[in-house]
Amino acid sequence: MGCHRMADGGATNGHSLDQIMLSDSPDRPTRVLLVTGLLGAGKTTALRALEDLGWEPVDNFPVRLISRLLHTAPGPGTEHGSDNQAAPLAIGFDSRTRGFDPHAVMAEIGALAEAEGIAFSTLYLDCGAEELERRYNETRRRHPLAGDRPVAAGIAAERELMEPLRRWADVVISTTEFSTNDLGRTIRELFAPTAPQEMTVTVSSFGFSRGMVPTADLVFDMRFLDNPHWDEALRPLTGRDEPVKEHIRKDTAWGEAFDRIRDLVLFLLPRYEAQGKAYVNIAFGCTGGKHRSVFSAESLADALREAGHSPTVLHRNLDSAHTDLVEGATR
Known part of the structure; x- marks a missing residue:
């Protein structure tokens, strides 16, 4: 099973998910969630579930451009609430992102949080190696990091590459035993705006x-x-x-x-x-x-x-x- 929260289940810097306020501008999202993890672990499913919950998803996004993204007006249909406040933003990225470097990602987010007073939360999607290999074999897709080696070698290389982000993440969900519906339900439980407000x-x-x-x-x-x-x-x-x-x-x-x-x-x-x-x-x-x-x-x-x-x-x-x-x- 499952998932775990590594930082109060919410944002970094002591903020909970419901306390992530970027600014008073209605053009700025009130919550920013970084969605990453191992390829094949369910990032696309998670982003779709977040979109169904009213989040604005942006996938395969270069982290170095996040500051520019946050200063860009939201697209049509991404506002909600009586005050037309911008929808919360879910930014997906993984090891395929151009110029990907986990340590650079963490440094960039840290600098952005400090410079602009923005608190981010990070969701990391993990999965057991055998299950990932089964998924790749089932879809007959080649692992991007495998090259001419077996899928297992690519998975091992990616896991090592992504480990700093896994340790850094606020919420980690292991999808090894999850169906698509299981993951969607977990996302709804954790990130739905109507989730229970009790502790x-x-x-x-x-x-x-x-x-x-x-x-x-x-x-x-x-x-x-x-x-x-x-x-x-x-x-x-x-x-x-x-x-x-x-x-x-x-x-x-x-x-x-x-x-x-x-x-x-x-x-x-x-x-x-x-x-x-x-x-x-x-x-x-x-x-x-x-x-x-x-x-x-x-x-x-x-x-x-x-x-x-x-x-x-x-x-x-x-x-x-x-x-x-x-x-x-x-x-």
Whole structure:
């Protein structure tokens, strides 16, 4: 499954999606979302879903020209509301964009945000390598970065190239197990103007070896639990599989630790909401992001639902390959 929010599920620089105001000019969009990710992961589908929600989509756009785009009057039919305010803007780009350089993209956006007081949010669409390869083989399309090599080589090269943007993104959606309808529904849940205004709670998992969630509100390190990776029968499974769940439950530290985490989160959530916080991201980390953190995130989500909350569960590294290099040479 899924997706996760890496910066309050919204904009960078401490702004939520609903707080992204570019200026008082009706010609300027009130929200700017950068949409990027791996080729074949669903960018076109996401942009179409955003367009259906009233966003103005611009695809395959050179990031270096974003400043000029923001100062361009919107086209006909892209205004909404009683004050004819410009529609929110969704800008799509990927590794095929001319002169593409992830670090240059981040620098450009950072400079633009500082110079013009603009806050952007970024949606990154990810997908497991096997599923991407299946999609390419099904459509008989050649991966742009593969050249005369197999599709898998192109996917691996692109993943390495795009990793800085993945880490930088505010929201990451993995479409490995998504149908087109699944992705469209997720986009509507996250970006619809009529989305519920109450605080959005996201419970996510990640692997420390692949980098922390940069701006999670609460991070719990679950590496004190016995690691299922070292059981060869459990290694290919995830924290969603019953044998892994049972392995973790048998750890004498699990029950008390989880109860304390659950009680702390339930104590804090209403206080965050009272402070006007729109998004709360609770992140669980383990070494590889496949076993302990996934089970912990799923368990907390169940507890939050029992308490009347409606959390979104997102797993960042569920599709990442298991390697001893990631897990380390010892337990």
